[in-house]
Amino acid sequence: MDSMMDKTRARRVRMLWASTALALGAALAGCSGGSEDTSSGGTTPSPSPAPTPTPPVETLALGACEASGKGTDYQVGPGKTYTALDQVPWESLKAGDTVRIFYSSTPYKGKFLVAAQGTQTAPVRICGVRGPNNERPIIEGNGATTRSALLNAYGNTAETQDIHQTRSVIVVKALANGTYTDYPTWIQIDGLNIRAAHPSYTFTDASGATKNYVQFGACVWIDRGQNILIADNEISDCQMAIFSRSTDDGDFMVTKNVRIAGNYLWGHGIAGSDREHTTYTQSVGLVIEFNRYGPLRTGALGNAVKDRSAGLVVRYNRIEGGARSIDMVEAEDFPVTATALAAYRSTFVYGNQFKKNGDDGSFFHYGGDHFGAPAGANWGESLFRQGVLYFFNNTVHGTGANARLFQISTTLERVEAWNNVFWFDASVTSLNLRQAENDSLSTSYTPDGILNLGVNWIRSDWTDTDVWHTLKGQVIGTTNLLTGSSAPFDTSSFVPNASSTIIDAGQAGPSAASAYGVNYQLDSSYAPVARTVKGAAIDLGATER
Template sequence: MLALAPCEPSGKGRDYQVGPGAGQIASLDQVPWERLAAGDTVRIFHRSTPYRGKIMLNAEGRADAPVRVCGVRGPNGERPVVDGKDATTRPGLKYAHPLYEQNSVVTIHRLQPQLWEAYPKYIQIDGLSIRGAHPQYSFTDSTGVRRPYVEFGACVWVERGHNIVIADNEITDCTQAIFSRSSDEWQNQGKGEFSVTRNLRISGNYMHGNGVAGSYLIHTTYVQSANVVYEFNRYGPMRPGALGNALKDRSVGPVIRYNRIEGGAHSIDLVETEDYAETAKLDPAYRSSWVYGNQIVKDGRTGTTIHYGGDHAGNEASYRKGTLYFFNNTVHVTGDDYAVLFQLSTTEEKAEVWNNVFMFDPAIKYPRMREKQDNAPGIASGGILNLGRNWIDARWSDAGPWHTVGGKLNGAANLITGTTPPVDLATMRPLAGSPVLDNAQAGPAAAQAYVVAYEMQNPTELAKRLVVGSGLDLGAVERQ
């Protein structure tokens, strides 16, 4: 679990206080973002009105002295609000390109005067309410010109950086909550991994109301990084009419654990890298994705629940073609037509699936395990799905009565089936006498380092997961 220290000076750098008090910096455009250095802290104090400004982080912190921007909460626990709507950028601040002003409220990237291979390091942003980067809003840029936000943007945009933490924020009313990018440019120049976003931690955030109505290309989070951890977050519903995914990832070695994920076309979309394919394919971790301890609730009519592999026809050489490890999750699919759990892009993708609970609303006519992928004609899809011990609605079928899915489904005999949910749908906690109690099995050897140690409760409170009884329960929550 990521433990956040109070929003106080580190004692290893300067302390910038932004707030309504005497002697404090009155607005975000007065903060010298371009001069932040290792150990510096920017503390944003709660006030009754939003801070209509922007945050630009290009500094190089250290492991023992990160650069931190944090919120000091109000008397009732209110986060200070940083709003991109009608925001004013710090005058004269030289973003690497004007586009980075137009796509985000918080930007992590080098500045124009810096060397091309410069990148931020050891940055932490926590305790804020961040909102307002959307094409329906405008802001005043660093040259004093009024500009609208572009459609493909985010509340928090990480263009490059190593050891970045985004934690305990509410992120809403943007096109995307968080976007990160990596590229292969460093290989072309032979100068370290300056163009790869590495070691990104997204922890304990509440992200909701993001997306663009009518667009399936804009998601709640859209991340392309090496070694990313998503943990303890709540993904709330997207903006009405938005068609994107909840969590879309093109990263190396993603770990997705202990989150509450609601809505999205796909709840989790793990697909091939785009801009740093050569870097990714050289890393063995690209072939493994870890998804465990999550609560997932989605409408089955919007798309498959879990997608793994790739999504660009003609780019199959860069597909993940590895293993999705999916265990101790509780999945509740809603709706009244068909619903699908897994979509594996090609028969070179594999999923190891154990200790989960899979529930479908009674009105769903065709609760299905797998779906083929239609955007890669001529490519055998369906993947290799290996089932361990899981609980699933007894009405399930592999592909439904009118579908054919390639690949293989192994281990159907290991499933525990029932006709009524074995958990309370509000809390996801197992019911007394449920067949999921104490029934977890050991996973494959490759998964032994990934211990199910926490759970989300009620559904947003984090707690250690304590084994009650003779063994771990199936699903994301233990019965107490």
């Protein structure tokens, strides 16, 4: 059920999106300072510069769930033309069509496939019409039924039909009985409560058979598609919330321009497994913004955000839990496509609130996760990001006993970090800037990467790494760090404390990130609000006082 906080947040999200273009102004210029080398490895190479991608500026304009007037209005709900999801002709949706799912006190136990080809001016929208208390209509995977007419749309063989049906509640993919190179375009799924796809749950497939969900799947699985918006949903109790897939089989198999925005994602993963995450994405042009990531399922070992994309932007989110907060690694399934793009070499993470137990793993991993490739191999280190992670105006709250902030794969990866706040509870007795990377790396690559620090605030008893490791990369600019022994912000609201040294302490970042302004922040209900600099300079962290 929606809490009062969630209701308030949803209203503010919709108001913001309906009235505000998410344009990013030029706010930062220049370079972060510092030249101190505290490593023992001497001089190490820096990544080759790559052109900086243009920031996302598209207006979301997420209004009420109403028919667009440019296609058919499919209404689903009590007393409507369609009373169940399996009655909707999903296989026939066209540009401009709207599927409006009205709130019902009884969850809709249904699964479906979206294959339509919308346009920019006439997208295909599947949206929820809220109930009297602002409740989202519930799409329930446990006990769901599937439209029989979708059987051949899921796959051309019994095996492929089974694969695509057992993975998800909602799948975005081309019709298997259509043209092979087709792919869905301009699809919007918003305002729904999507839940309950887990191996312990069953559903009825399109042939009428009862099946269990497989372990590696998601509530929403984007198998292929371009210009996909997943927004303002609550997604819970699945293997993963959202998965996007890309391969090198052709442009039609690359998911592009995917936005995951304003959702509440929680309770995902598989107990005892580190392979399933809250979101797991492989796309070109991916924006993750304004979301609230709640903790994973009890016992799950996955990450909050796992990404293998080119052109990743993660901004203005509240991200809790996970083995890692964000795991940014190589493009495993579409390396030829990804490594040819300049956007693969630049990743932007800013304006986020992070909270997790540091004992579960490093907070931020950048580079790759398949090690030991010899020179010239078409796997492993040669496919790593080999670029720059721009990490700024984030606030991190660590719990547990240990904290390892950045894990940087090789010296061909660099992290530029400025205007951040890193606070750790008193229980954290080992506070490290960096974690050692895999020791089994081949001799062709040098592990541990480069961390270049502008002005940041961190608890005063920090160290570079633990006493058991000597890192081979570099940390630069430690003289720029501001330190203290108590939290400089309210750990509930993340608002800077009055008279804190983080107020007005922000500095300009690298010129390559100058177009990425910090224009929003999250309020106490995790809703986005405009961020205005109130003093001589921007405050450190994700929230302006």
